Amino acid sequence: MNKTDLHIHSVYSDGSQSIDEIFCEAKKEGMTRIAITDHDALPPWEEVREARDRYRIDTLTGVELSCRDPLTGRSVHLLGYGFSPAAPHIRKFCEDMTLRRRRQNSRQLSILKEMGYRFECSKLLEYMTPGGVLQKQHILLMLMDAGYTEHMFSSLFFELFGRRGVLLEEDDSPHFEEGMYAILADGGQVALAHPALGELWDLVPVLKELGLAAIEMDHPVHSAQDRLRAAELAQKYDLELAGGSDTHGNYSYIQRRIGECLSHWLTHDNLSERMHFVRGLLEEASKEALMRGSRPMRSWDKGKQDWVSEVDLYIQEKIVQAIRSRYPSETIISEELPNGSLSKGFNWILDPIDGTRNLLYERENYFISLALYNGNIPVLAGLSDPKRSEIFLGERGKGVTKNDMPLPALKPVAMHQAIFENGTKANHLGKLLSEVQAVRYSGSIVKSLSMLLTGKRHLMVSDKVRIWDYAGGVFLLEELGGAAKIYPGKGRGGADVLIAAVSRDLLEDALKAIKEDGWDER
CATH class of the missing domain: 3.20.20.140 (Metal-dependent hydrolases)
Structure with a gap:
């Protein structure tokens, strides 16, 4: 109860x-x-x-x-x-x-x-x-x-x-x-x-x-x-x-006990053991990222302007250690680990810092993403924005919360009203770009997906993503009624292509426009 x-x-x-x-x-x-x-x-x-x-x-x-x-x-x-x-x-x-x-x-x-x-x-x-x-x-x-x-x-x-x-x-x-x-x-x-x-x-x-x-x-x-x-x-x-009880303990003319009056709003079951674990990991990792990201840090270009910082590596190490300590037999896939693939059991999919260049140059607009799959089926996920102290959490069939407050189901938006997040370098989106209301780019796939969760963006396309970039965000998006299409290996450098929207209808309209542009599955 x-x-x-x-x-x-x-x-x-x-x-x-x-x-x-x-x-x-x-x-x-x-x-x-x-x-x-x-x-x-x-x-x-x-x-x-x-x-x-x-x-x-x-x-x-x-x-x-x-x-x-x-x-x-x-x-x-x-x-x-x-x-x-x-x-x-x-x-x-x-x-x-x-x-x-x-x-x-x-x-x-x-x-x-x-x-x-x-x-x-x-x-x-x-x-x-x-x-x-x-x-x-x-x-x-x-x-x-x-x-x-x-x-x-x-x-x-x-x-x-x-x-x-x-x-x-x-x-x-x-x-x-x-x-x-x-x-x-x-x-x-x-x-x-x-x-x-x-x-x-x-x-x-x-x-x-x-x-x-x-x-x-x-x-x-x-x-x-x-x-x-x-x-x-x-x-x-x-x-x-x-x-609520409005209790003040002993500092009240009439003492009231906790639970004397109850809320009909924001009622909540205790989190599952794994969701509780994920929230704790994200809270601790966010605190560390905020502290370490506020001072000078070392960084390296892994090639083709794909950057990693010492903060990425530190956050990854801490989260991976915690998962291996609690769930030693489960698979971990992370951006900065050697290539891994989904297994039949539980799979943790981590992006320790998504938006590393934002962290390096802006000290904000970067995210931490952690998702749990059972085989190839997502079961829960969490996204964290350390700078804004925002954490998104969701379990399959239980909705999505932002800072423990439930997010409403996403509202459908017509193409001409859509704010579009463009994460491509392609010159083949003329039809799509001409139909949306405005175009933005955040520099972080996870941030872009988080803005879809809150209705600040309605549609996004990226032609250079990997599973750790979108595993958590796409799952939460679908829990709120959104939809996504992924083309494995069809993006730049053999990466995946991601197209995500706040509704199935908007996604279908976007796919149609992309097909007319001749850039659907290249």
Whole structure:
């Protein structure tokens, strides 16, 4: 059974539990997926990832951004999911909010001292994690330690932070449009948190126009009527139904357990053993590639402008060692290994760095690709863009995810609307080139295929590919409803020719145009 809680707070904002404690409790509650959604703060992804692997509970990047509706002054909280761990736009939003809170905290502490409270401000640092955000719960802990109250949510809490509390200030959070932009710009999806709290129902169509993907239905403060209203709005505006416990551990007036409320969106079975293995390999390899690719590196021309760098060789060595250690009897085919061929059993097909020249000259637009075949049938694959912190994963019959968020089925595109990725040096594509909308070239076969997966490109042709270039990307493309045609040995220098499209119809139209150009199976 899938059990997904997409609303959990940790010590990195106003929760009392560490990352490890959250995952430990989630394991006891039988959760299959969780998201840590700290207020205007991002926990270290490495720490989250380690806990994910330790407890074998799936997770995805998450955050809760504090915004407001400038017309009414209402507080609007936006939950973001599945964004790039680098998250530059979200981090900028959080940094700005931290500065606002620090100014607010200074005013609040000054008021407390004027009221006669005596305390050590340095104690506040003990309650916060490095890089954490100071919250009202931390101020209450300080006052508890100073002997002014025995409980966090005594009458003192309401005197200070209640509806007319002396420390309560007018909300000066950013416009909700800024929060929407930050999450979407980092590749995430947005859900409206607990809409009943601020009676935010009227904002749903406005937020939908800005890119809202979901509305939180199951939440501890929502009544049966609130849940029904959320479901009706979701149906009306084609939104998903999110949900979660909104637990803050002990830092909540009413303590909530993880899994008390569950999401109907982004529910997920734990990854298979092999898919979990592939994701871990790609995450570690991407970290190494990013670090090693940012400094001077040696490279060699293998012939005819086919380059290999020391990063290619290092990544290959690490991944090959890991596969041989875990699955010693299985075949490995890789670009920088001696020629290999598919066997009857399991075959790992690796391209340690696709787009080596991009790595050498641009330090970006390169990919790592790893696929697993059973005989000649692909069963799973993963692609990683280290620079953008994006990982695509897919298993046969289970769809494809990008940063653990499911990708939708690809939409058909007519030839005249297609953005075409041209990876050929042939002068025989006049018919095809005249029919497409625009032509681009990324310098990486895997990157080109990844752009087909996300609808940024619709059609591609390359006349110099090998199985490691396309094994993973073509499999994921077909899982999303795309199609590809491969002509073995018909390309430049005896390489393969690859033609791929977001739909079978577009592929057939492209093949027809190529045939009219007289360049179909040369």
